[in-house]
Amino acid sequence: MMPIMLKKTMLWVFFALLTAFSLSTADALSKRAMAPDRSTQGQAKSDEYVIAWVREGYALPFIALAFFFIPIPHLDKTFWLSVLVLLPLEIAALILYVKAIKLSPLSLTIPYMALSPVFIIIIAFSLLGELPDKSGFAGIFLITVGAYLLNAKASSLGLLGPIKAIAKERGSVLMIIVAIIYSVTSTIGKIAVQHSSPIFFGFFYPLLLTIALSIVVGAKGTLHGVVSRPATFLTIGIFTAIMILSHFLAISMADVAYVISIKRTSLIFSVLYGWVVFKEVDIGERLLGSGLMLAGIVSITVF
Numbered sequence: 001m002m003p004i005m006l007k008k009t010m011l012w013v014f015f016a017l018l019t020a021f022s023l024s025t026a027d028a029l030s031k032r033a034m035a036p037d038r039s040t041q042g043q044a045k046s047d048e049y050v051i052a053w054v055r056e057g058y059a060l061p062f063i064a065l066a067f068f069f070i071p072i073p074h075l076d077k078t079f080w081l082s083v084l085v086l087l088p089l090e091i092a093a094l095i096l097y098v099k100a101i102k103l104s105p106l107s108l109t110i111p112y113m114a115l116s117p118v119f120i121i122i123i124a125f126s127l128l129g130e131l132p133d134k135s136g137f138a139g140i141f142l143i144t145v146g147a148y149l150l151n152a153k154a155s156s157l158g159l160l161g162p163i164k165a166i167a168k169e170r171g172s173v174l175m176i177i178v179a180i181i182y183s184v185t186s187t188i189g190k191i192a193v194q195h196s197s198p199i200f201f202g203f204f205y206p207l208l209l210t211i212a213l214s215i216v217v218g219a220k221g222t223l224h225g226v227v228s229r230p231a232t233f234l235t236i237g238i239f240t241a242i243m244i245l246s247h248f249l250a251i252s253m254a255d256v257a258y259v260i261s262i263k264r265t266s267l268i269f270s271v272l273y274g275w276v277v278f279k280e281v282d283i284g285e286r287l288l289g290s291g292l293m294l295a296g297i298v299s300i301t302v303f
Contacts, residue, residue: 012254019247020263024273025239028273030098031101031102031278049222052095055240056209056213058234059237059244060206062237063203063207066245071200076195078195079195082188091216094209103170106274107286108280111267111271113182114267114293115143115180117301118300120186132300139300142295149288202248261297268294
């Protein structure tokens with residue numbers, strides 16, 4: 001009996017880690033797809049609008065297979081109203097997310113997504129007067145220290161040097177904005193899930209996002225760009241699909257809080273991608289900062 005239970009435990013951990021790895025891989029591939037191209041005199045191969053569409057659109061054929069195996073719940077007015085509010089916020093967040101990794105090193109952008117649970121706590125306190133418990137305060141402290149250490153080298157310019165360094169890195173600023181948006185959409189998303197089902201929403205929502213992004217990219221006049229590099233874009237779509245599928249497999253086997261905590265190891269994977277693939281510097285301090293931020297997330301979500 002014990003070996004079977006152990007295997008089940010290890011299985012959800014595997015899927016949670018696969019989610020993290022697939023997410024960071026999709027990010028690295030997206031960044032490479034937007035790198036300046038020498039053949040076009042330094043212009044980016046693809047812009048953030050096209051890549052934002054690619055991350056959703058190219059994953060759809062694989063995600064669509066799930067609809068043959070999941071029940072479709074009754075969708076009431078609250079569900080559609082929640083989706084109506086979510087879509088513009090999510091589109092803005094996704095485009096800013098992709099633009100952030102285009103403009104700045106992965107190791108100085110992705111870790112700031114760890115600020116999202118901190119902003120959720122701040123919003124809960126501001127609107128509901130809810131104070132975090134001891135583990136929540138500990139998590140906030142660890143995330144704050146970790147964010148500071150991401151730019152530890154700038155401390156040579158004074159105690160506020162690392163904070164000022166954040167403001168100078170456009171990608172970091174954009175990712176902090178994304179974290180704020182996601183702290184809002186996570187609450188609205190919960191309402192949509194409560195009025196549908198977690199699995200259905202997880203597979204249906206990317207379809208809605210793709211439709212909405214098609215309108216945005218079409219208005220920009222760059223919709224043709226989504227088919228300009230099918231092999232590269234399909235790879236991004238595959239890893240995005242793996243991320244979504246493995247995420248829902250993991251949460252079907254374990255508590256969401258535990259799955260999300262392991263999923264956030266994507267912070268570490270992204271820093272390593274920045275070092276190995278993009279030759280980013282100061283990786284030691286960024287790994288330390290990301291590690292502390294990850295510990296902060298675990299403290300907030302698990303304990």
